[in-house]
Amino acid sequence: MPVAGVGKAPPILDFSAFYNGDAAAKKKLVDDAIMNRNKKFLDLSLEQKMEINKDTSNTWNRGYELLKSQILEEGTLPELKEGFYIGDEIPKTHPYFVNKKLNLGPNMVVSLANDILKVLAQTLELPSSYFDDFTTGAVATMRPLHYPSQPPDSPQKLTRGIGAHTDFGTMTILLQDTVAGLNYRYISNTHWVINQSGEERYLIPVLLSGNPDYVVECLPNCRAEGEEAKYAPITVEQAVLGDYADSYGRAEKIKKDAAAKGGREGGLVALGHVKDKLKKRNIHR
Template sequence: MAPQISLIDFSGFYSQDPAAKQKIVDQVRQSCSYNGFFQVINHGVTADQSRTAMNLAKKFFDLPQESKDKVRKENNTWNRGYEMMRSQILEAGTNPELKEGFYIGDEIPESHPYFVHKKLNSGPNQWPQDMQDMSPQEFSQTAMEYYHAVLKLASDLLKVLALSLDLDEDYFVQFMDGAVATMRLLHYPTQPKDADDKLTRGIGAHTDFGAITILLQDEVDGLQVWDANSGGWIDVRAGCRSNRGAFVVTLGNLMQRWTNEKYKSNIHRVINKSGRERYSIPFFVSGNPDYVVDCILTCKAAEEETKFPPITVERAVMAGYAESYGRAQMYKQGLAEAGQEALSAKSVPVVTSSA
């Protein structure tokens, strides 16, 4: 039987039955030790909240390009707003990625210490002004309702992760106090079925930068997770009856570092060969930007070496951003230089008269 991504009924976490809660802890521990991916259903985020958020994403990306460009994230330095197609390369050696996005975070006013001190992804959001059937205020209210519901789920997932590591349930509370989390509305256009051979990705093979990611998919497939044991890719099916309403939970590089690689930050990618447009909403939990991530003592034996030095959340996550966006910039610069060389090679010298 082909390997699968675990589907966990999270309702037991909210029950008064210790055995039901322990079952979830055991399932999460097994998944995190194996490949750092699992799915959760009955997680507390309502179907209506998820459906409304996905519809919001589709409405935004249906806007004319000039309307989306008004809220480009280049308007600020704190990573909020619209990101145009082919802005990022997460997998070295591939083409810029076939996706466009819209970045949303907690509403941080310019008077907030995070903004004043230029902390990770911290500042006011940009909201689209040209939605035909809703005001910017309605758009923001809808988006932020979903944002805070998923942030609450993130805190609950971290409680289970703490228990799975033989820690107190509240171990990650300080990490989540003042946590930075970024939500991205994503749109993947259709791409040719042979695009894999041409190194074209929706998102290239990568690991996530933060602690955990909570992903909402629409009904269109495309997400693939690397399975080291079989040496192949697992398709994470979307919109199946068994996992309808499910979130895909991914461990990021911070969690792998924190656990001394006891838990995995696994490689995944998106290739949309469905012939349809795909939409998704990943929710990246980075944590308090000043929090220092150091090896959890339950994750190594007394005589075992710590594999990573301590690092702040901000420094670790910013390094990941710099690498992926730097690749795209270098790619585009290379194309521009190649184009200029081609023009120079074709140009005919102009001889001017001295008369």
């Protein structure tokens, strides 16, 4: 299926415009064609998008994510969002691919995230280089998303574009359109999407996870001397893959339960069965 931009490097954005006072340059940065490409792809027919479905066309979490594939907030319905996983192209000889590491490899925007982390380290009274080991060989994923508008009378406690959650990785750099929907609580960074605007909502998050083998543990100055850490150490890969398994597993369970009862999901449930069969044959992850 010919898709504009596939096989080519993503456009390079001059982020320096963000730091100067040129309003026209800032608008050009925000209005970049990448959002239009996002809409163009996600507006294709389901049949076309399924040709590059991430669950059936490869084993490394790249490609189209079907509507209602995930439940981040337990107790809600499968989420009203579809998307596309993008990462840096690496050869199958790369150690990340050979060892089936988390999302395989670094992304072009990691350098910006590194600079942000240097600043954050200093706000925590740590050396600016504190996170260098964490970001060396870091994994990042770009994930263009589409939230179709949900009916105004849909139950907000059950129907979400995306359920309440905190992001799996360390940092999210977000490009979004002008359609409202994102809700968040600043202190805990819990956020969710309910799109009752009557318009389609598009956005492109870049999710920085970090080096898959890096052991995440409580910062040295975030607990009193002699006090035990609240959370046990865990690698980046263990933490992120655990969240993936939980959120996608919830959606799959609901689809299977619906199918067992005669199902109200129609073609979507049938498609879920096809995905399961193909997974067993093709996916080694």
